[in-house]
Amino acid sequence: MTATPLTDRKNAAISRGVGMTTQIYADRAENAEIWDKEGNRYIDFAAGIAVVNTGHRHPRVIEAVKNQLDRFTHTCHQVVPYENYVELAERLNAITPGNFAKKTIFVTTGAEAVENAVKIARAATGRQAVIAFSGGFHGRTFMGMALTGKVVPYKVGFGAMPGDVFHAPFPVEMHGTTVEQSLAVLKKLFAADVDPNRVAAIIVEPVQGEGGFYPVPVPFMKALREICDQQGILLIADEVQTGFARTGKLFAMEHYGIAADIMTMAKGLGGGFPIAAVTGRAEIMDAPGPGGLGGTYAGSPIGVAAAHAVLDVIKDEDLCNRAENLGARLKQRLASLRDKVPEIVDIRGPGFMNAVEFNDVTTKQPSADFANKVRLKALEKGLILLTCGVHGNVIRFLAPITIQDEVFAEALDILEAAMVEARAA
Template identity: 55%
Template sequence: MKNAPLKTVKDISLTNAEWQARKIAAIARGEGNLAPVYIERAENAEMWDVEGRRYIDFGTGIAVCNTGHSHSKVVAAVKDQVDRFSHTCVMVTPYDTAVRLAEELNRLAPGPSPKKSIFVTTGAEAVENAIKIARAHTRRRGVIAFNGGYHGRTNFTLGLTGKNAPYKTHFGPFPADIYRVPYPINYHGVSLDDTLHAIEMLFKCDIIPEDVAAIIVEPVQGEGGFYPASDAFLRAIRDLCDRHGIVMIADEIQSGFGRTGKFFCMEHSGIEPDLMTVAKGMAGGFPIAGVVGKAEIMDAPLPGGLGGTYAGSPVGCAAALAVIDVIEEEQLVDRANHISSIFDARLKALREQFPALIGEIRTDRGAMMAVELIQDGDPSKPNPELVKAVVGDAYQQGLVILSCGVRGNVFRFLPALTIPDALIHEGLDIFEKCLSRMIDA
């Protein structure tokens, strides 16, 4: 039997359930989907599925559409670029948009040191290339990462990632020379001293500091539960790296481009990383990623040692330049802090209703916000079942929300930085009703 055509008039009227059945038959189960909702169009902070149902989007494709879905300036930049050309390969015959984007990222990156950038396609590629650059610069092998960290789905980045299910299950063995230590989370009784002691013991028992190329850290842990790194923690890592000649890598893939109330989250601490990985919110939904860092370190690899066929796609570069313009012109960094203030007030009021179930509320890093659900008011008793139930019910009620956390008990809120206040309140009304309904169920 011949394969069905990709799209027919009849396809347009298919339901979400019918598309989901076709998806299950056609796409490997490992590439799952959170909800059987098939989007037909989206604008700013709203989406409409193939059945015409409307959704308020508190996920933005996992912190990708910081400037909202289909921002007019991003769309115009992409159309203009596609009209001119879609690909030549930046390593063969480059183009001005790649140069201009690198200049912009170098300008925006935290710290006074001269910067350089490279471009790749995905966040995982950015992390892998940051490690390559660090190893080339130091001529060392070891990499230190943190429990609960998430750095991608390639084999090497899974080795760095400190969350097993579902990312690492059945995929080992993972590369050697990766070492992991606790991430300081006061809410769960892990202090900064605990972390620093673990690193000290690592140096005594597993790898000497002179063999460590890099320490990679998320300034806000993403998949791990939206736990922000304290300024003291980041200063301690900076000092440790300076003391031992180790490259400090900040993974800003989820936290960058205005998301946390600074253009890059590391600005909150006033600390300059040696290298920084970027992706997600960089280009409004078009696939591009990069590494930005101190010029002397970035230049360590030999010519041809970095890159990829689609690295620095001209379409992605054009979109990213437009995103940067929109963030600055519409003052979306400040807007992230305003969004956070609304969520903070609403979520704290909700906690007063359910103090035994709503644990920590994390709203101090702009529009990268989270609520942790527990049982009996005890942080050591996670409540992933309630989180899963609320997420599922929210989709039924027209709200897209995401969960995260090593224990699966955290709601994460990532609305577009362009979302109107009225939509925030409407979405939170839905969230509150879903939570109350699932608690009573």
């Protein structure tokens, strides 16, 4: 995309630390389509990074927000509480995995949810250390950066990270790390670096987001649950990107038949309006004293109203099943391109949280260059894609689950053309 006067204004006014994938400036959006300031139309396969799972401006979400705007916009729940916050907590307590009593708090962002999950885990266990995984992403706050398993661009230049955070390799067999090897490193970590009796929590994304859309292997998730139970460690599932029908289940942990002690949520919960949540075992969530949790905008009544509508839409429009169907169609189309595009080395992902990974055909090494060529070719043709992965060689697909069938078919045609043209570029 060429520079525009608006791009020049952005460069002059906004920190370069706020990276931008495109130079598209949105003017309006509807479901899975965005129109820019020049009137150009784009199909959105990013969904605000898995935020508008229910589509841009879903009528029921907009209606709920308008109704709330007519009543009040902000009181701060810790000063003058409101019923829809209580009701949404009740709903999340009932629908999140785990057959045990739960409690919930609301905050504003995914990073804030992660920060609070760690605070709660430390308060509940009296321990300090936390274990995370390579390739994981947990936010841009200092604790979020410390937990995140990728240096550039998230940690570089920001100085010392908070202490008592340890990393183990995430098991991705195609990149040389098996489940057994990851578990062996965890065992060694407990022997050489941190007493397990000092570990408050292990945090894991059921499907790594920024790390490349690698699902946690089932045996590994079961092993983590066993380790946590044996050592008195809390298991935190970071479902910020995987939640709310994206993986074909309301929550990705449902694929494992395992319940985490604490779950973090955000993104898809608000359907485009900022809201995040932490839900966990009731006794754990009650560990911090009054005033230890919260925030001025935490559980904004606007975000809460939107979240209620999102949960209704997911249920009434059967979006979990639709995610499965869309993901199957996408993966089938990608599989049909293997002969035309030999750079494809893997197609993966549960539900509609899918990815394709590319290697250079000559060196057999991860090719970020080819992934970016595909992204740019698609953008020229009106399809917004995102790359990810530790090696930058993965394209992830996060279209709204409500995308119209005809728009989805159009997007698949653009994707195929972009991949074929990227080979010739």
